[in-house]
Amino acid sequence: MTEPRIEALSSVGAIEAAAWDRLVGSDGSPFLEHAWLAALEQTGCVGGSSGWRPRPIVAHDGDRIVGALPLYEKAHSFGEYVYDFGWAQLALRLGQPYYPKLVVTTPLSPVSGTRILVDPAFDPDVAETVRTRLVDAALALAHAMGAGGIGFLFTDEAETARLVERHGMFARVSYQYHWHNDGYATFDQFLDRFESKRRREIRRERRRLAEAGYRVTPVAGKDLTAEQRDALFEFYATTCARYTYGGRYLNRAFFETVFDELPDRVLAMLAHDSAGDLVGGTFNIVKGDRLYGRYWGARRDVPGLHFETCYYATLEHAIERGVQVMEPGAGGEHKYARGFDPTETYSAHWIPSPRMDLALRYSAELERDHVTAEIAALRAQSPLRRPVAGGETDGESR
Numbered sequence: 477m478t479e480p481r482i483e484a485l486s487s488v489g490a491i492e493a494a495a496w497d498r499l500v501g502s503d504g505s506p507f508l509e510h511a512w513l514a515a516l517e518q519t520g521c522v523g524g525s526s527g528w529r530p531r532p533i534v535a536h537d538g539d540r541i542v543g544a545l546p547l548y549e550k551a552h553s554f555g556e557y558v559y560d561f562g563w564a565q566l567a568l569r570l571g572q573p574y575y576p577k578l579v580v581t582t583p584l585s586p587v588s589g590t591r592i593l594v595d596p597a598f599d600p601d602v603a604e605t606v607r608t609r610l611v612d613a614a615l616a617l618a619h620a621m622g623a624g625g626i627g628f629l630f631t632d633e634a635e636t637a638r639l640v641e642r643h644g645m646f647a648r649v650s651y652q653y654h655w656h657n658d659g660y661a662t663f664d665q666f667l668d669r670f671e672s673k674r675r676r677e678i679r680r681e682r683r684r685l686a687e688a689g690y691r692v693t694p695v696a697g698k699d700l701t702a703e704q705r706d707a708l709f710e711f712y713a714t715t716c717a718r719y720t721y722g723g724r725y726l727n728r729a730f731f732e733t734v735f736d737e738l739p740d741r742v743l744a745m746l747a748h749d750s751a752g753d754l755v756g757g758t759f760n761i762v763k764g765d766r767l768y769g770r771y772w773g774a775r776r777d778v779p780g781l782h783f784e785t786c787y788y789a790t791l792e793h794a795i796e797r798g799v800q801v802m803e804p805g806a807g808g809e810h811k812y813a814r815g816f817d818p819t820e821t822y823s824a825h826w827i828p829s830p831r832m833d834l835a836l837r838y839s840a841e842l843e844r845d846h847v848t849a850e851i852a853a854l855r856a857q858s859p860l861r862r863p864v865a866g867g868e869t870d871g872e873s874r
Contacts, residue, residue: 477598480535480542480606482613487523488532488546489514495541499593506763507582508546508589511737519729522583526725527551531578533613535606542595543606547614548583549576549623555725557586557806558629558648558823563836567624572829574624578614581629584725586652586806587768588630588821611643615826628824639824646837648823649844651851653809653816655791655802663792666815669860678814681780682788689750690781692789697735697742705735708744708759711773731759743767745793747774747785758786767794769804787814818854820847 485491493510500508507513513530515521522528528548535543553560556579567574580591592610594603618626628639639645660666667675695704709731716724735742741763747756756774760767772786786804794802804811812818825840827833 477537477542477602477605480537480609482609483534483536484613484617485530485532485534487517487530489517491532491534491541491544496544496593499541499544499595501596502764504593505582505587505589506738506741506761506768507585507587508591508593509738512734513546513583515730515733515737516583519727519733521726521730522548527554528583529576531617533610533617535610542598543610544593545580545610545614546582546591546593547578547580547617549621550579551575554723555584556581556627556629558627558650560627563625563832566832566835567829570829570831572624572832573622576621577624578618578626579629580614580626585770586630586821587803588632590635591628591631592635607638608642611639615643618826618828623828625825625827631822631824633820633822636822636824643824643826645824645826646833646840647844648825648840649847650821650823651818651847652806652821653804653811654819655794655804655811655816657795657798657800660795663788663795666791666795669815671859671861674813674859678788682784685778685780685784688778690747690755690778690784692745692747692785694789694793695744695746696739697744698739700735700742700744704744704746704754704757705732707746707754708757708771710775711757712759712771713773714775715771715773743793745785745790747781756781756785758790760790762799765798765800767799767802769802783810783814787811791815812854813859815860817858817860818851820851 496510531547531549533545564574592607594606636647709728741761743760743762745758759771
C-alpha cells in the first residue's frame, strides 16, 4: 500500500455504506455501522442544532477506503457518558475555551469497542500506519480549530494503551455492569450460581408477575407491528421525561429508520398484562453473540416488571439463542444484584493546555486507583458463586 491519503468529511452518510461497514467488520460495534450512524444524521439526532457535528476522517489507498474515524465536533458534553463537565469548569476558571472539542465515539451509545477503523485485511504493520495517520489527522484538526481537546470514548483496552503509548494521551477508567454467559444452557443454570436466598427471591419476583397475569415475549424487529413500534418509542420518551429531564436525544424518526433499515438488529421484549394489553417493553440491539440493552419504559408502575422485562426474560431468551455477553448500558447497581459483573471501560484523552493536561492526568490516575479498588471489592462480594469444572459452583462468591 502507498502512503494513505487522508480526507476530512462532513457526514458519515456521504460515505459508501459497504465501504464503511467493511471496516467495522462482523465483530465491530453495531453502533458504528453505517446505517446506525447515518440514521442519527438523517433524523437530526446529530448534526444541525444538536451540538454533535459529524466530522468523519477517512483514509484512502487510491479509490479504496482503508480506514476511518467516527469523529464529532461537540458544543457540549451531553450524550457521551464519559463525564467531563468538571473539566469544562476547570477550563473556565483557567480562562481558556473548552468547547468546541472533538470526540471519537458512538454518539449517544455508551458501548465499548474499537474506534479507529482499519481494513481488516491489512497486516499489523500496515494497519498501524493507517491508525497513526488517522489519529494524527484528528490531532491536526484539533490544533487548527483550537479545540479544547480530543476524547476517544469507550475504546477497548488495547486501543486505549496504543493511544497512550504512541500518541501521548492519558487514559480514564470506569466500569459498567455486563452479563457474561459462563456456559449456561438454561436460565435455571444461571440462577444456580446465586446463593439460595437470592435465588429464591428472584424466582419469587418472577412468580408474582406470572400469577398476576403478566408475560414478557421477544419480538424480532422485522415482526414488530406499527402499534408495537409506536409503543417502543413511547416507552423510551416516557422514561426520559421521568428520569432524565432534557436527556431525550433520539426522536421518533430515528426509531422508525432503525426499524426499517436494521430489522435484523432489533430485538424487542414486550410485556403484556392478563388482558393482553401492552404495558411495557425494551428496545435492544443484537449483533453476533452480544446483546445490547438500550431503552426501557412502561405505561404503568408494576413491581418487578422492569427487572423481568430488562433482565430475567431477556437473559432467558439470550441464553436460548447462545448470546455470550449482554451490555445493558451505563449505571444501575440493581444490575449487580442480578448477576451482572463490573466490567472496565476506557477512554483516552488529549488536552492542548499544559496546565489542564497535567491536572487532569493526575486526576485520572487517582480516579483509576479508586475504580480499580471498587471493582475488586464488587467482584469479591459478587452475588454469584465461582464456577468450577463440570459446571458446578464452589460455594464462594467471585
